[in-house]
Amino acid sequence: MSALDDAWARAERLPDAVLVAGYIVALWLVLAVVAAAVGGQQATNLAAGFVGSVTLLIGAYALLTLALNLQWGYTGLFNIGIAGFMAVGAYTTAILTAPVNPSTAGGVPGFGLPLWVGLPGGMVAAAVVGAVAALPALRLRADYLAIVTVALSEIIRLFVNWRGAAEVTYFGQTFGTGGATGIGFKSPRRVVADLVTGVGQPVVSAAQSVGVSAPNVVNIAYGLGLLVLVAASFWLLNRLVESPFGRVLKSIREDETVTQSLGKDTRLFKIKAFMIGCALMGLAGALFRGNAGYISPAQFRPTVTFYIFAALIIGGSGSNTGSILGAATFTALLFYLPARLGENLPTFGASSPGNIIDAVGPLGALNPGPLVAYVAGNVSTLRFVLIGVVLIYIVQHRPQGLLGYRNEPAASVDLSRPRADDGGETDE
Amino acid sequence: MSEPDTAEPMSATATDVPTTSDAVDAPLLEVDGLRKEFGGVTAVDGASFRVAPGSLTGLIGPNGAGKSTTFNCITGIHEPTGGTVRFDGQDVTGLAPYTLAKRGLVRTFQIARELSEMTVLENVMLAPPGQRGESATRAVLPGLREQVQEAEREVVDAAWETLDFFEIDHLAHENAGSLSGGQRKLLEMARVLSTDPEMVLLDEPLAGVNPTLEEKLLDRVDELRRDGLTFLLVEHDMDVIMRHCEHIIVMHQGQVLAEGDASTIQSDERVLEAYLGGDV
Numbered sequence: 216m217s218a219l220d221d222a223w224a225r226a227e228r229l230p231d232a233v234l235v236a237g238y239i240v241a242l243w244l245v246l247a248v249v250a251a252a253v254g255g256q257q258a259t260n261l262a263a264g265f266v267g268s269v270t271l272l273i274g275a276y277a278l279l280t281l282a283l284n285l286q287w288g289y290t291g292l293f294n295i296g297i298a299g300f301m302a303v304g305a306y307t308t309a310i311l312t313a314p315v316n317p318s319t320a321g322g323v324p325g326f327g328l329p330l331w332v333g334l335p336g337g338m339v340a341a342a343v344v345g346a347v348a349a350l351p352a353l354r355l356r357a358d359y360l361a362i363v364t365v366a367l368s369e370i371i372r373l374f375v376n377w378r379g380a381a382e383v384t385y386f387g388q389t390f391g392t393g394g395a396t397g398i399g400f401k402s403p404r405r406v407v408a409d410l411v412t413g414v415g416q417p418v419v420s421a422a423q424s425v426g427v428s429a430p431n432v433v434n435i436a437y438g439l440g441l442l443v444l445v446a447a448s449f450w451l452l453n454r455l456v457e458s459p460f461g462r463v464l465k466s467i468r469e470d471e472t473v474t475q476s477l478g479k480d481t482r483l484f485k486i487k488a489f490m491i492g493c494a495l496m497g498l499a500g501a502l503f504r505g506n507a508g509y510i511s512p513a514q515f516r517p518t519v520t521f522y523i524f525a526a527l528i529i530g531g532s533g534s535n536t537g538s539i540l541g542a543a544t545f546t547a548l549l550f551y552l553p554a555r556l557g558e559n560l561p562t563f564g565a566s567s568p569g570n571i572i573d574a575v576g577p578l579g580a581l582n583p584g585p586l587v588a589y590v591a592g593n594v595s596t597l598r599f600v601l602i603g604v605v606l607i608y609i610v611q612h613r614p615q616g617l618l619g620y621r622n623e624p625a626a627s628v629d630l631s632r633p634r635a636d637d638g639g640e641t642d643e
Numbered sequence: 644m645s646e647p648d649t650a651e652p653m654s655a656t657a658t659d660v661p662t663t664s665d666a667v668d669a670p671l672l673e674v675d676g677l678r679k680e681f682g683g684v685t686a687v688d689g690a691s692f693r694v695a696p697g698s699l700t701g702l703i704g705p706n707g708a709g710k711s712t713t714f715n716c717i718t719g720i721h722e723p724t725g726g727t728v729r730f731d732g733q734d735v736t737g738l739a740p741y742t743l744a745k746r747g748l749v750r751t752f753q754i755a756r757e758l759s760e761m762t763v764l765e766n767v768m769l770a771p772p773g774q775r776g777e778s779a780t781r782a783v784l785p786g787l788r789e790q791v792q793e794a795e796r797e798v799v800d801a802a803w804e805t806l807d808f809f810e811i812d813h814l815a816h817e818n819a820g821s822l823s824g825g826q827r828k829l830l831e832m833a834r835v836l837s838t839d840p841e842m843v844l845l846d847e848p849l850a851g852v853n854p855t856l857e858e859k860l861l862d863r864v865d866e867l868r869r870d871g872l873t874f875l876l877v878e879h880d881m882d883v884i885m886r887h888c889e890h891i892i893v894m895h896q897g898q899v900l901a902e903g904d905a906s907t908i909q910s911d912e913r914v915l916e917a918y919l920g921g922d923v
Contacts, residue, residue, distance in 0.1 A: 451783060458782035458791060459774040459798075462761075466769050469758035472720065476752075477770050478744030478838055479777070487779050533760075624765055627776060627788065628795045632803050632812070 231536040232446075238540055239273060239442070242547040249552070253559040263427040267434025269551045274441025275503030276542035279523045281448050281535060282495035287524075288532040289456055290488040291468030293361040296348065297496055297523050299368025300341045302515035304497020305505045306375055308337035309400040310390050323382050323393040330401050334501055341497025342490040344371075349489045353482050368517060376512035395512060402508025403501070407440055408433045441502060445539065448495060452535050454627075455491070461625035464488055465533075522550075525602060529609055531616030533623075540617050549602050557594025560587055567592030670729075671696040671842055671873050672717070672748070677726035679712050679897075686712040688897030689726065694842070694890075699864065699874045701888035703881070705918055709897040710877045711753055714844050718750045719743050731841065745772060747841030751848055753877075755827035759820025763811060766819050766830055767802040770837035774798065802837065809833045809863070824851040832860065842873040849880055861887055885909065893917070 226234060243266050250262035279297060286292040294300075312333035313325025328336075348367050352360040374380055374392075381394030392398060411419060411433050422432045455461060463484050466474040474481050504514045522545065530541015567588040568574045574589035590597060609616065624630055670693035679687040687709040694700045702710050715721040717728050719740040728736045730748050743749075758766050776782045776791035806812040809829045814822060819830060828848055835843055845864075849857050861883065864874055878884050884891060885905040893901045893908060895917040901908060908914055 454783045454788060455779060458788075459768075459776035459795065460779050460782040462765060462769050463777055465761055465765070466758045469760060470756050472740070473752070473756045473758065474769070475740040476718065476720075476744060476750055477834065478741050478749070478772050479769075480739075480741045484777075491779070624762055626765070626768060626795060626799070627782070627792045628799060630764055630799055630816070632815070633800050 235449075235536060235539050235543075239270075239543055242269065242273075242543060246547070246552065246555070249555055249559075253555075257426070259426040260428055260431060263422070263431040263435060265551075265555060267431050267438055269547050270435060270438025271441060271503070271506065272546035272551060273543045274438055274445050275499050276523065276526055276546045277445040277539045278441070278448060278495055278499035278503075279519075280526045280530065280538040280542040281445070281452055282492040282499070283523050283527050284532065284535060284538040285452060285456070285464075285488055285495075286492040288527060288534070288538070289461065289468060290464040290485060291357060292349075292485060292489055292492075293357050294364045294489070294492070295361050295517075295520050295524075296364030296366075296368030297520040298515045298517050299364070299371040300345060300493045300496040301500025301504060301519070302368070302371050302375060302512075303344045303500070304337035304341040304494075305500035305510050305515070306337075306392055306398070307340035307497070308333040308501035309398045309505060309510055310392070311336045312401040313390070313398055314400075317399065319399065323391050323398045324389045325398070325400060326388070326390065330403060330406060333401065334403075334498060337497045337501045338494040341500070342494040345490050345493030346486055349486050353485055365517065365520075368515075368520070372512050372515050375515075393511070397509055397511025399509045400505070402506070404433065404437050404506045405508060407437045411436050437506065444498075444502070449535055449539065456535070456625055457623075458625065458627045460484070465625050525606055527616075528606065529616055531618035534616070534618040535623075537616055537618030544617070545602075549598065549605060553598040553601060554595055557591045557597075560591040669696070670694055671731060672875065673727075673729040674713070674717065675727045675729070677713060677716055677728065678724045679709075679716050679721055680724045685897055687716060687723075690894060690897065690899050691726075692892045692899050692902065694873060694875050696873050697868060697871060698890055699868060699876060699888050701884040701891040702875060702877045702894065703879075703884055703891060704894035704900070707896075708894040708917075710894055711846060712897075713894070714750060714846050714877065718748065718844060744838055744840075747839070748844070749835050749838050749840045749842075750844035751828075751831045751835050751846055753846040753850070755824070755831050757819035757822065757827045757830055760818055762816050763806065763819050763822070763830055764799075764802055764815040767805055767833050767837050768798050770834045771798050771801065772838055805833045805837055810859070825853055825856045828852050829856070829860070832863070836867065840872065842875070845874060845876045845878075847877055847879065849878060849883060857883070 226237075229237070246265040246269055247262040250265050251258045254261035279301070283294065283297060286294045308330070310325045311328045312330055313323060313327070315324055315327040317324055344367075348363055349360065352363045376395050377392075378394050380392045381396075382389060382391035384390075412429070415432070415436065419429050419432050423429065456464065463474060463479050463481070466477075466479070467481050467484060471481050500515070504510050526541040526545035527538055528541070529544055530539070531537030568585045571589065574586045577583075577585045672694040674693070675691050677687050677690045678685070690709065690713055702713070704710055712721065716723040719735075719738050719742070722737045726736070727734055730743070730746065733746075735743060735746070735748070758769070761769075775794050776788075781787040781791050803812060803815070806815055809832060811822075811826055811829050811833065814826065819827070822830060828851065832845075832848065848860060852860065864887075868874065876884070876888065885908075889904060891903065891905060891908045892899055893911070893914050895913075900917055901911045901914050903911070
């Protein structure tokens, strides 16, 4: 344990970008090793598939966790309506970019705008809805914001699911949410795929020569594209919080009355932080849930909200670097890897029993096969037990998360004492 | 809020007390007929007093006299049920704490409220008014951020000077939550003075502070008064009040019972009775 602590203490002193990049590469390697162990002839392509899927998850969750960190980790705004703000962003993007004359039967028409209009449009819409949610709650205590946001996120999901909103015509323009069947729109992945098969053709050829299929190259490219967005958001958010602005956000989290007593109009700060976070959630909603150019209400159930909280708690609330590490840990190690391992557990010829008793019973006869088969067959459910155990462990033994409470002062400059010859002592 | 019968005879009698007006011709803070009710309980019941600019005024009274509620009403934490507060010649009744702080009226809290998961230096750097980098766009945009950093360097320098002044500079990079009770009181003073105030309301700044530190704090207050700051002090240590305050206000049951200098107060029988629990 102490060796692990030492290693971690050393890792913590690395520059943040190196730490994050190294961590993600390490996760890729773990997945590649798993793929090599179970893939046989197809190992390379399997590894590429794993890496592509997990990179998409890491990128999407990192965006969401960074957004929540600004709201909750920095400002103490308890937003449990993340799924709702993702939905607003995704649906706005979808309605703006859906084709005016949908080719498929029953498709919902939209405004046919390009994605570079649709995505910012989704961000603005999510920010505006965030402001509307926050306004009444700003004058109240933090718990009320939580109630308002979780209720709003369900209202949004039920609204887009509603038949009455599926297709409407105003001012000669027909558009809508598509109701329960969802809505097809310009696929962000399509954009990346066109790039890859166009200018990226040499890369695709090279990949195919080692056995990686073209769709997997697109997957990886799309995931990397998200990671670029994560890097940009990280840079932007770090600048935002390492400043007097971030200092006020932190102090609101610590004690809002004191912050007000020191002359800060906390309402403005809270609403700004909340809107910026919601905009980022909206973007992530469109690029994650809508990556293939199709969304439906079922993708915006509140569960994702709690995944994001779990990721942030694991990573360390209050640290942007920790947010990304938490998102990577949660998605890769707790969510994706167990499922892949479960699929490939050797079951010694046993088939998965129907219940836990039939699975545990044969252990008495020293036959582990049924239990292993049971675990393998139910791994997508059982991993929530793993997530729960990890959360309990973290909350008890490292409540600050992987990187929380680290010395990340909210200031834009070096905080060490000015040297005496700088004139620090000559004032007055 | 503004029921017809808020203007009770109480406030009228309170303003009739002649003791203050000759002592203070142009008060910096003027509280007139201040009332605060919580449900059926009247915590402040028509208190009226004035604080002269540049003075150190003591506000004393037995527990439950309404001193802290008076503070909360003056500084906008609570909205008064009735009465007015004037600061620097303007009616500031019911204004938000941040508006008052921007005008130069700030306070400390009875139980020190440090921002515990921020460093001591961050606590102090939060306070200076009008920081350009408090705008999100200026903090982020290239070109503008450089100006923010320029201003920020001055804030850092000033914060270190303040920490030196209060002799807590060795704790600059510690989380404020790990400070001792006395150090927290010092930090609160340091923070509140960094807002560049005109008047500071100190709510029991010496409670839990050891005698050496106490002397130091009082020296600081005297020093700052020479720079033109005004202090209103709630304190239970009678010795401190009598030795340091040139004007003392005694509250009892939500009203101002007596006012005057130390000798006047000490010879006032009503004050003695209030403290000893007798009927007035």
